[in-house]
Amino acid sequence: MSETTIPGPATRGGRASAALWLGAALTGLFVAAVLLSLVWTPYPVADLDMAGRLRAPSAAHWFGTDHFGRDVLSMILVGARNSLAVAVVAAGVGLLVGVPLGLLAAAKGGLTDELVMRSNDLIFAFPSLLLAIMITAVAGPGAINAVIAIGVFNIPVFARVARGAALSLWTRDYVLAARVAGKGKGLISLQHILPNIANLLIVQGAIQFSMGVLAEAALSYVGLGAQPPTPSWGRMLNEAQTLIGFAPWLAIFPGVAIVLSVLGLNLLGDGLRDLFDPKLDRSR
Amino acid sequence: MALLRIEDLRLRIGEAELLKGVSLEVEPGETLGLVGESGSGKSITALSILRLSPPGATMSGRILLGDQDLTAAGEAEMRAVRGGQVGVVFQEPMTALNPLMRIGDQVAESIALHRRVGRAEATAQAARALERVGLPASRFPLDRYPHELSGGQRQRVAIAMAMAVKPRLLIADEPTTALDVTTQAQILDLLRDLVREDGAGLILITHDLAVVAEMADRVAIMRQGEIVEQGPTGVLLRGLTHPYARKLAEDAVLASAAPPARVSDDAPVMEARGVVRAYPGRRTSPWRRAQPFRAVDGVSLTVRVGETVGLVGESGSGKSTLLRAVLGLEALQGGEVRLDGASFPPASPAEARRLRRKIQAVFQDPFGSFDPRWRVEDLVAEPFHLLERPPMGAARRAAVQAMLERVGLPPDASDRYPHQFSGGQRQRIAIARALITEPRLVVLDEAVSALDVTVRAQVLELLARLSQELGVSYLFVTHDLGVVRAICHRVAVMQGGRIVEEGTTDDVFLRPRHAYTQSLLSATPNLERALAARGA
Known part of the structure; x- marks a missing residue:
């Protein structure tokens, strides 16, 4: 008698939770940096020290100093604040405007659906960064305008996710049962549809959050994000550009900060998706 | 020699023992009916023959196809067995076919996987296979897509895919459960004719004793991972000894004679x-109204x-x-x-x-008719929305619990979630929900x-x-x-x-x-x- 273990696909549980934990840890680091910067930084970021400029990383300045002698570590900590704020608010704008629009389109169908989704297509049709540049160019650069520019592009993303998921739920028998119980479309959307698509929205939220961090960095890089003297990761990269030959740390540390925070948020989003939906087995 | 011989097949996933020593035989040209309720292990037995049981499952026992020991076969060998020596037809004709592939290509693909033939030859064989299942190319061109066919026709395509390379054994897992009765009769006839012509063995998995009585030479009745009774169809079904098997047969006939015809003048x-x-129709021409x-x-x-x-x-x-x-x-x-x-x-x-x-x-659908995030109390109380003064708090809870008791569920069911109940219990919850407003x-x-x-x-x-x-x-x-x-x-x-x-x-x-x-x-x-x- 032989004992056979069926060669199935490797159990995915361990791998998924590893991604989730790594993502959560990196995101936690990001948030911790923001919180820390509110109460303490190694040096005040406004302090210029022309004598100590362009110092390589050392015990006194872990990440070195820039061409004005400012402490790079302190600037990264404070810059995280800006990235986080812009990304959170932008994702929030998308969530708060996009999800109700998507639910409305799914519940009403017909002309309402067409109107909502075609205007979404219109926004999607523009290259997002280009339009963000246009918005900030017209309205003037600054963190607030960056938030608006990035947030507008999050609206159709959330609207589509919400509508697609809601449409599949509208065919369920429990929605029919709610209609037989005399509930209207608004109440059903609120009580039955929204809670059942919440996990999808959380996952999408994490992903849009990471894209917000990236977009904010891109806008700051071209000078349309937060304005000096507020430190920002994108502008630190821009300023490091000409000095990269002899002060590479100026580019490396903000670059690494962007990569790690975006990576962390993406891993967190993926991990959450696997956690919420164990049936979604992508290893098969 | 038996075509298929399963000896003391055991299968467990973690603590759960899904198969507890199943032994079966199928002779060439024989139809074996495998009967049991959901969860009895009949589908798992079929999947184990193909070594497709769920990940993490541990299997013991022997499965012999002719003289080939499938439990010892490597993955490459198993690929030749699956769809080659052993064909499978599943329950759901909607999902068994790739919606983006033309039916001719789907059948040709299953041929090309197991025979060394060129594209043209595979297509020609696919046409013959489809003709054999009653879909001649003259009326059902090979470039049709699955959505252009009815459920019964799709099941015919699935059967053509399974039978095209003339497998020695066909496993049909509830092949007609999703179909209407008249279509079911046609598909069952087709299956019977095909396996008879090819001299193949057929394992017909079903919950319907009547289907088995019409189709099978021998029957095996499964319950909780064990075969409780097996033997020749007529003899077995006439003289069921195991209490479970008798109950199954009685319930299948729904012996509880028809209710008295009542001629009522009630309002x-x-x-x-x-x-x-x-529903608005499609325009057939721009000049004609839809x-x-x-x-x-x-x-x-x-x-x-x-x-x-x-x-x-x-x-x-x-x-x-x-x-x-x-x-x-x-x-x-x-x-x-x-x-x-x-x-x-x-x-x-x-x-x-x-x-x-x-x-x-x-x-x-006892699974789809409840919001999975709601507790039973909230679900059953949902129609209270229709009342002008719906009961709240303790009164609502008491009303729900009284109704749950009425449909044969314990009152503490109200605190649980629908996924914690079996299909039958869920239908009881659905009945409680329907009756709560005294319709x-x-x-x-x-x-x-x-x-x-x-x-x-x-x-x-x-x-x-x-x-x-x-x-x-x-x-x-x-x-x-x-x-x-x-x-x-x-x-x-x-x-x-x-x-x-x-x-x-x-x-x-x-x-x-x-x-x-x-x-x-x-x-x-x-x-x-x-x-x-x-x-x-």
């Missing part, structure tokens, strides 16, 4: 008069107080649309529905709520079709008892004639959006007048008839 609870539900498709075409139907009326018909006959119209969920293009003498749904929202509490519904009429849409026979019998009993206790009427939509026979006073038969025959249950079953009713009745698998035909 109608629900009256549908000339109901028309039409012809609307009439899913329900002038149907009149009455349900009286305390009466159970069956509505029978195949999928697409319009019975579900009629039911939604009766529930006031569809806008009508003609006719009207009257509920307790008042037009339904009425124009004013307040009146609509007042009337709506008189009609509630139980749906087919006059409950509409049941295939409400017992997804249940195992034993559970089905229990739920039908419950419905009959509740009807007597509460004086509630039922409109029972189903394709299962056995269910109608067991609980309905009157039957209406629907075809193509119209009611073609209507009468008392006995009249319709014993003296069917319409040709369609007659074909429905003769296509329905019947245990007694099948056994009589065997001379058993």
Whole structure:
């Protein structure tokens, strides 16, 4: 008698939770940096020290100093604040405007659906960064305008996710049962549809959050994000550009900060998706 | 030598022992019926033959296909076995085919996987395989997509894929459960003919003893991972010894004789008069106006107080649309529905709520009809939304628990979530939800079709008892004639959006007048008839 273990696909549980934990840890680091910067930084970021400029990383300045002698570590900590704020608010704008629009389109169908989704297509049709540049160019650069520019592009993303998921739920028998119980479309959307698509929205939220961090960095890089003297990761990269030959740390540390925070948020989003939906087995 | 021989097959996943020493044999050319309720291990047994059991499963025992030991075979060997030596047909013809592939290509692909043939030759063989299953290329070109075919035709394509390379063994897992009775009869005939011509063995997995009685040479009855009884079909089904097997057979026949035909002059609870539900049609030419498709075409139907009326018909006959119209969920293009003498749904929202509490519904899918995030108490109490002063807090809880007890569930069920209940228990919860507002009429849409026979019998009993206790009427939509026979006073038969025959249950079953009713009745698998035909 032989004992056979069926060669199935490797159990995915361990791998998924590893991604989730790594993502959560990196995101936690990001948030911790923001919180820390509110109460303490190694040096005040406004302090210029022309004598100590362009110092390589050392015990006194872990990440070195820039061409004005400012402490790079302190600037990264404070810059995280800006990235986080812009990304959170932008994702929030998308969530708060996009999800109700998507639910409305799914519940009403017909002309309402067409109107909502075609205007979404219109926004999607523009290259997002280009339009963000246009918005900030017209309205003037600054963190607030960056938030608006990035947030507008999050609206159709959330609207589509919400509508697609809601449409599949509208065919369920429990929605029919709610209609037989005399509930209207608004109440059903609120009580039955929204809670059942919440996990999808959380996952999408994490992903849009990471894209917000990236977009904010891109806008700051071209000078349309937060304005000096507020430190920002994108502008630190821009300023490091000409000095990269002899002060590479100026580019490396903000670059690494962007990569790690975006990576962390993406891993967190993926991990959450696997956690919420164990049936979604992508290893098969 | 036996074609397939399974010796003491055991399978466990973690702590759960799914198969507890299953031994089976199939001879070449023989049909083995594998019967049991959901969770009895019949599908897992079939998947184990192909070594496709779920990940993390540990298997022991021996599976011999001819003289090849499948438990010792490597993955490459198994790939040759799967679809090559052993063909499989699954239950759901909707999902078994790739929706983006033409049917000819799908069949040709399964041929090319197991035979060294060129593209042209594979296509030619695919055409022959499709012709063999009754889809000749002249009427069903190879470039059709699955969505252009009916459920029965799709199942034929799936059978063509399985049989194209002439496997020695065919496993058919509930191949007709998703199909209408007349289509089921055709597909079963086809399967029987094909395996007979090829001299292949057939393992027919089903929960329907009547199907087995018509098809199988031998039967094995499974329960909780064990085979409780097996033997030649006629002998076995006539002389079942195991108590479980006897119960299964009794429940399958729904022996609880038809309810007394009641000729009632009571006031109608629900009256549908000339109901028309039409959908906008597709234009066939730019010059012609689109012809609307009439899913329900002038149907009149009455349900009286305390009466159970069956509505029978195949999928697409319009019975579900009629039911939604009766529930006031569809806008009508003609006719009207009257509920307790008042037009339904009425124009004013307040009146609509007042009337709506008189009609509630139980749906087919015991898994899909509850919001998975709601507790049972909230689910059952949902129709309270229709009351002007719904009970709150402790009163609401007491009302829900009383209703749960009434349908045979413990009161503490109210704190749990639907996924913690079995299919039959969930249908009881659905019935509790339907009855909580004390409606006059409950509409049941295939409400017992997804249940195992034993559970089905229990739920039908419950419905009959509740009807007597509460004086509630039922409109029972189903394709299962056995269910109608067991609980309905009157039957209406629907075809193509119209009611073609209507009468008392006995009249319709014993003296069917319409040709369609007659074909429905003769296509329905019947245990007694099948056994009589065997001379058993």
